[in-house]
Amino acid sequence: MAERDEALWLDARRRLTIVELSECTGMPVSVLRELVEYGALAPADPRAGEWDFLGDCVASLRAAARVGADLELDVPALALVLAYLERIARLEEEVRRLGALLGQARP
Amino acid sequence: MKYKDYYAILGVARDASPAAIKAAYRKLAQKYHPDVTKDPQGEEKFKEIAEAWQALKDPDKRAAYDQLGSGHRPGEDFRPPPDWERHFRDEGAFADGQFSFDEADLSDLFAAFGARAGRARGPVPVPGADFEVGVHLSLEEAHRGTQVNLELKMPERDAQGRVRAVPRTVRARIPPGATDGQRLRLRGQGGPGAHGGRDGDLYLDISLHPHPLFRPVGHDLHLDLPLAPWEAALGATIEVPTLSGSVSLKVPPGTPAGRKLRFAGKGLARPGGGEGDLYATVQIVNPTVLGERERELFGELAAASRFDPRGHFAAGGSHG
Numbered sequence: 001m002a003e004r005d006e007a008l009w010l011d012a013r014r015r016l017t018i019v020e021l022s023e024c025t026g027m028p029v030s031v032l033r034e035l036v037e038y039g040a041l042a043p044a045d046p047r048a049g050e051w052d053f054l055g056d057c058v059a060s061l062r063a064a065a066r067v068g069a070d071l072e073l074d075v076p077a078l079a080l081v082l083a084y085l086e087r088i089a090r091l092e093e094e095v096r097r098l099g100a101l102l103g104q105a106r107p
Numbered sequence: 108m109k110y111k112d113y114y115a116i117l118g119v120a121r122d123a124s125p126a127a128i129k130a131a132y133r134k135l136a137q138k139y140h141p142d143v144t145k146d147p148q149g150e151e152k153f154k155e156i157a158e159a160w161q162a163l164k165d166p167d168k169r170a171a172y173d174q175l176g177s178g179h180r181p182g183e184d185f186r187p188p189p190d191w192e193r194h195f196r197d198e199g200a201f202a203d204g205q206f207s208f209d210e211a212d213l214s215d216l217f218a219a220f221g222a223r224a225g226r227a228r229g230p231v232p233v234p235g236a237d238f239e240v241g242v243h244l245s246l247e248e249a250h251r252g253t254q255v256n257l258e259l260k261m262p263e264r265d266a267q268g269r270v271r272a273v274p275r276t277v278r279a280r281i282p283p284g285a286t287d288g289q290r291l292r293l294r295g296q297g298g299p300g301a302h303g304g305r306d307g308d309l310y311l312d313i314s315l316h317p318h319p320l321f322r323p324v325g326h327d328l329h330l331d332l333p334l335a336p337w338e339a340a341l342g343a344t345i346e347v348p349t350l351s352g353s354v355s356l357k358v359p360p361g362t363p364a365g366r367k368l369r370f371a372g373k374g375l376a377r378p379g380g381g382e383g384d385l386y387a388t389v390q391i392v393n394p395t396v397l398g399e400r401e402r403e404l405f406g407e408l409a410a411a412s413r414f415d416p417r418g419h420f421a422a423g424g425s426h427g
Contacts, residue, residue, distance in 0.1 A: 006294035007282050009378040010310075024292065024308070026237070059290045062239065062310070063142040070157060071136050085142070089288075096287060100322035100329050103388075 014055030015044060021053050025061040031075055040079035060085040108186060110179035111213050113159035113172060121177060125164070132160040162217045172217070187216075235307030236262060236298035242281070242311045246318045246328075249285035250350050250376050254278055257309075261298045277309065284378030285313045286326050320348060326375040326383030332368065333392040334358060349373040349385055356387075364391040 008014065010024075022029045035041035036051070041061070043051035064082040067073065073081065114121050117131040136157070137143065141150040163169045171191070179185045238259055257279055260272040279293055290312055297307025321328040332347065342360035346353040349370065356368065366389045374383025394401065 006296075007280060008292040008294065009282075009284060010290040010292055011378065013379055056290075058292070059310075059312070067140055067142050070140060070153075071133060093288060097324045100324045103322065103329075103331055 008055075010055040010058045012054045012056045015052040016055055016058070018051050018053070021058070021061070024058050025065050027061060027065050031078070034075045035079055035082065038076065038079040040082045057086075060089055108184065108213055108216070110175075110181060110183045110185045111155075111159070112179075112181045113162050115181065116155055116159040117163065121173070125166075128160075128163050132156065132164070136160075158214045158217075161214075168217055230302040232304035233301040234304040235300040237307040237310060238297045239310040239312065241314060242279075243314050243316055244281070244285055245316050246321055246323065246350060246375065248281070249313070249315055250283060252281055252283040252285075252376075254280050259309075263299065279309060279311060281311065281313075282378070283376035284326075285315075286375055287313070287315045287323055289313045321350070321385075323375060326377050328374045328383065328385045330385060330387045331390050332387040333390045334362065336391055336393060338362075339364070339389065339391050347387060350375070358389075362389055364389055 016024065018029050018032055021027075021032060025032075027035075032041060036043060036046075041053070041057065044054055045052065060082055063085050064078055067081050067085075068078040071077075114123070117128060117135065119128055119131045123131070136153065139146060139149045139152040139156060141153055143149075144153075146152070161168070162172050174191055175185075175187055238261075240257055240259070242255055242257070244253065244255075255278070257277045259275050259277055261275045263271060263273045263275075277296055279296065281291060285291070290310060293309040293311065295306040296309035300306050315323055321330055323329075328350070330347070334343070334345070338345065338358055339362045340360065342362070343358045345356055345358060347356045347370070351373070354370065354373070368387045368389070370385040370387065372382045373385035376382050397405065
């Protein structure tokens, strides 16, 4: 049984360089740069010389990468998929939050 | 080897054009892609669709598949005809002996077929596969941290160098700080790399089991706090449960329903240290069955009290 320990929470506290983000998502750095150009991916500080990204973008990017590879999408289509996946994630989070406030069990 | 009808899976005729096959694949992929669909069977369906697409999109693979014949039923045991094996062995598709027709799945066969070009160039570092799995935790496990055993099927090379999906148990340590919808990356715990490539990573998608008392919002917890009418009216000292044991709360006299009380640091542990807060929302709960004495006392209260809970209705009605 394997047991190694290098756990990393992928949340907004964690910052990743573009190279680390590429490693996490399997997307080439050039594609990540294009996604930033299209406004689908936002660096933590767009004016910084070296871009950092918040760790909470990894899940949507990985899903977009899978959809993009499986459907052979070009980068503009990938940007659209990413925008929708992030919107769905935000809405699901809002549903969870409202459900908790209203005292409802999770759907 | 079990036969699979890749044309039927994609819903196209055997003589369909490449464009028609691509269109059929895209239509089905949009419907069943596991990152898009809510269909619980979507992932399995998509694997089947993707396997058919991988075999039929490549003209060489499609020609090889077509030569297997069309007289088999899906799921039927079959073996490629002898000339098929000889032809493709001679072509170098399986010439390095890494492939066994007897034990293979049809998808292994076509994956091996496609891998020959890479092998001809000699070994290059290949990173291990990443795995992404959902993990369900109780609130208590998320708060304290826990270990989970994950049963994964990982690609591994056997003594003959053949790649097989091998069941493997990975024990993943989840540090305190998980909450609903959070992702944890465990570096190097995915599939093993080959020829010096890095090991893949394991991504855990955390979800929390519903708790009978607490509802998480991020790292804060929400709790309904039921009070008897007399506790709310007169004030009381009560015990409020938290994840780390109960705490005493002095309820002030005249506490209304809906009042939200905050218990700082009594929520879920945060990844970087510290804890979220616990919010308890007051509910005033009446006894559903009254004893004789209780009924008398409520009657006395009703007679003596001038309290009108609907007094504002009259003021509000004057505007209409």
